[in-house]
Amino acid sequence: MKTLVLVLGDQLSRDLASLDGFDPARDVVLMVEVAEETTYVRHHRQKIAFILSAMRHFAEALRLEGLQVDYVRLDDPGNSGSFTGELKRAVLRHAPDRVVVTEPGEWRVRRMMDDWPQQLGLPVVIREDDRFLCSRSDFRAWADGRKSYRMEFFYREMRRRTGLLMEGDDPAGRRWNFDAENRKRLPPGTRPPERLRFEPDAVTDEVIALVAARFQDHFGDLDGFNWAVTREDALAALALFVERALPRFGDYQDAMAQDEPFLFHALISPYLNAGLLLPREVCLAAKRAWRAGTAPLNAVEGFIRQILGWREYVRGIYWLEMPAYAETNRLGADRPLPWFYWSGETAMNCLACAIDDTRRHAYAHHIQRLMVTGNFALLAGVRPAEIEEWYLAVYADAYEWVELPNVHGMVMFADGGLLASKPYAASGAYIDRMSNYCEACVYDPAIKTGEGACPFNLLYWHFLSENRAALQNNPRMAMPYRTLDRMNAARRETILREAGAFLAALDSGEPVQRVQPDLFG
Numbered sequence: 377m378k379t380l381v382l383v384l385g386d387q388l389s390r391d392l393a394s395l396d397g398f399d400p401a402r403d404v405v406l407m408v409e410v411a412e413e414t415t416y417v418r419h420h421r422q423k424i425a426f427i428l429s430a431m432r433h434f435a436e437a438l439r440l441e442g443l444q445v446d447y448v449r450l451d452d453p454g455n456s457g458s459f460t461g462e463l464k465r466a467v468l469r470h471a472p473d474r475v476v477v478t479e480p481g482e483w484r485v486r487r488m489m490d491d492w493p494q495q496l497g498l499p500v501v502i503r504e505d506d507r508f509l510c511s512r513s514d515f516r517a518w519a520d521g522r523k524s525y526r527m528e529f530f531y532r533e534m535r536r537r538t539g540l541l542m543e544g545d546d547p548a549g550r551r552w553n554f555d556a557e558n559r560k561r562l563p564p565g566t567r568p569p570e571r572l573r574f575e576p577d578a579v580t581d582e583v584i585a586l587v588a589a590r591f592q593d594h595f596g597d598l599d600g601f602n603w604a605v606t607r608e609d610a611l612a613a614l615a616l617f618v619e620r621a622l623p624r625f626g627d628y629q630d631a632m633a634q635d636e637p638f639l640f641h642a643l644i645s646p647y648l649n650a651g652l653l654l655p656r657e658v659c660l661a662a663k664r665a666w667r668a669g670t671a672p673l674n675a676v677e678g679f680i681r682q683i684l685g686w687r688e689y690v691r692g693i694y695w696l697e698m699p700a701y702a703e704t705n706r707l708g709a710d711r712p713l714p715w716f717y718w719s720g721e722t723a724m725n726c727l728a729c730a731i732d733d734t735r736r737h738a739y740a741h742h743i744q745r746l747m748v749t750g751n752f753a754l755l756a757g758v759r760p761a762e763i764e765e766w767y768l769a770v771y772a773d774a775y776e777w778v779e780l781p782n783v784h785g786m787v788m789f790a791d792g793g794l795l796a797s798k799p800y801a802a803s804g805a806y807i808d809r810m811s812n813y814c815e816a817c818v819y820d821p822a823i824k825t826g827e828g829a830c831p832f833n834l835l836y837w838h839f840l841s842e843n844r845a846a847l848q849n850n851p852r853m854a855m856p857y858r859t860l861d862r863m864n865a866a867r868r869e870t871i872l873r874e875a876g877a878f879l880a881a882l883d884s885g886e887p888v889q890r891v892q893p894d895l896f897g
């Protein structure tokens with residue numbers, strides 16, 4: 377039976393389920409660069425360049441192995457611009473008996489696949505994506521009957537199930553979680569390790585030129601592109617991270633610093649999410665460093681928790697709850713996304729730095745995403761769908777299965793607490809404690825109202841006040857509401873008035889739904 381195997385741009389793994397049983401003498405791999413995928417959001421230009429170059433390199437590696445690969449480039453004449461259109465054309469070229477594909481990462485694409493048997497007039501076999509450590513059915517079984525889905529309990533179950541960092545039935549070091557030790561501020565003068573430079577080869581150069589010409593109106597710099605685009609290079613990046621950064625990953629996991637976008641983070645999420653690296657091998661590499669005594673347990677546990685815990689957990693939530701998940705807006709947030717998320721033009725230094733890092737690298741680390749750009753969107757009451765689209769567009773690692781639970785649930789509390797037990801709302805004091813951003817800011821985190829007051833301070837209390845009905849009975853919010861209620865009335869009124877004035881000024885800024893090409897050219 378002749379099989380056409382469609383491999384998507386985030387399925388660049390040799391062990392992919394859809395390649396199981398591939399017969400090089402008979403079967404064909406199809407890979408397609410299509411306009412629909414490059415523009416369903418206005419992806420950062422580095423993200424498009426990364427995916428297209430990684431796809432081209434992967435196709436070449438398969439060819440070298442002797443597989444027949446039919447590869448359609450974005451600028452090929454006749455390219456129909458969609459997965460469905462390209463499958464139809466490929467069916468005419470190859471006359472297969474069936475199509476085989478691995479289930480996609482996004483609901484949007486999964487829905488498309490439902491139409492394929494009818495559109496193609498062929499059987500379409502959709503295989504489970506077994507690159508994750510927890511299958512969708514195992515997650516469903518774990519979630520079944522629970523009132524709330526706390527990550528910590530899922531994570532412990534995953535530790536037990538995989539045996540990672542376990543000593544018999546007990547967690548290594550007799551603790552499941554070393555989070556309390558992972559909240560240090562970066563001491564002045566600390567130098568994070570140098571990163572490997574992956575100079576673009578001819579394939580990447582060609583893709584960069586294509587992206588520069590075709591996506592002029594997309595956000596993000598292209599020069600300085602420095603992502604690995606092959607498995608070999610991604611493995612080298614992982615090895616260097618484990619050797620140089622992992623030992624201090626735990627200590628400074630939550631720290632932020634101006635002009636230090638990467639700190640001790642791994643920078644591997646684009647590779648994991650596109651399939652160049654697999655989660656199991658990444659966790660094992662970290663575990664080996666602990667066993668060898670080159671990285672401490674608080675770092676290794678903290679790192680493994682992100683992958684074995686958070687990454688698997690958000691995927692489980694996504695597939696459990698979609699498509700209704702994306703539609704909720706529990707706090708009724710309704711402000712358009714401020715224009716500065718695209719332009720970076722804001723006097724708030726923490727936001728300006730996080731957005732600048734994002735523009736330059738298609739990357740910002742977790743605490744920048746959660747506690748700076750995310751915290752502001754939460755406190756200002758930005759429409760969930762608009763801030764979700766921003767996150768989906770601007771990061772090289774963004775696919776809806778991982779972006780949506782992080783933004784909709786963790787950042788915006790739009791799911792009403794399904795994912796997070798309380799909103800991650802914070803005033804300027806948090807950002808000041810965890811970073812040096814405030815030192816170079818026109819605002820002062822110590823000033824609560826009036827001239828120079830940090831907007832996060834005003835917006836924090838405004839947020840609590842506006843969302844009292846939804847939040848005040850949450851036991852984890854009892855303390856902030858007690859503080860708000862103890863505040864003298866005149867002070868409370870001043871804060872709310874100044875917050876209102878700040879938000880009115882924000883609203884009078886340019887609309888942000890449009891992306892203006894001249895700002896990004």
Ligand code: FAD
Pocket residue numbers: 640641642643644645646648649679682683686687688690740741742743745746750767768771773774775778779782783786787
């Ligand atoms: P490290 O800090 O070194 O962590 C190691 C790995 O753990 C990451 O590579 C990633 O695979 C995994 N990880 C860590 N935190 C999470 C998490 N919360 N959810 C899932 N995986 C996690 N991650 C994405 O991969 N794609 C996204 O689109 C994405 N959007 C996010 C949006 C918001 C608002 C927030 C708060 C977080 C988001 N994350 C997303 C999670 C996290 O910020 C990134 O995975 C991380 O910054 C990637 O950089 P790194 O490889 O240096 O990670």
Ligand code: DLZ
Pocket residue numbers: 383384385386387408409410411413414415419423424427480481482485775
């Ligand atoms: C993100 C992306 C982009 C920008 N371009 C392509 C592409 O041209 N061809 C392709 O196969 N995949 C691309 N991708 C990744 C897909 O969007 C991803 O596979 C789906 O969203 C399913 O997760």
Ligand code: SF4
Pocket residue numbers: 723724725726727803804805807808813814815817818819820821830831832
């Ligand atoms: Fe951000 Fe406020 Fe600090 Fe300025 S003072 S950097 S706005 S937290």
